[in-house]
Amino acid sequence: MDTQLSYRIEETLDGFLAYQLQNPSCYAYGATEEEAREALSELARESLGLYAYDEWN
Secondary structure, three states: OOHHHHEEEEEOOOOOOEOOOOOOOEEEEEEOHHHHHHHHHHHHOOOHHOHHHHHOO
């Protein structure tokens, strides 16, 4: 999943919120922009396992 092209980061009162543009329900928080980006990237990688193609066969 290419989260690098399809995410946005916004500053909040508590830090930063990173979310996928195509799936806003996939989001992560961080104290810095980098932490939020890394957390979102990790979440996206974990989510791929839920939708692995071999589970559909």
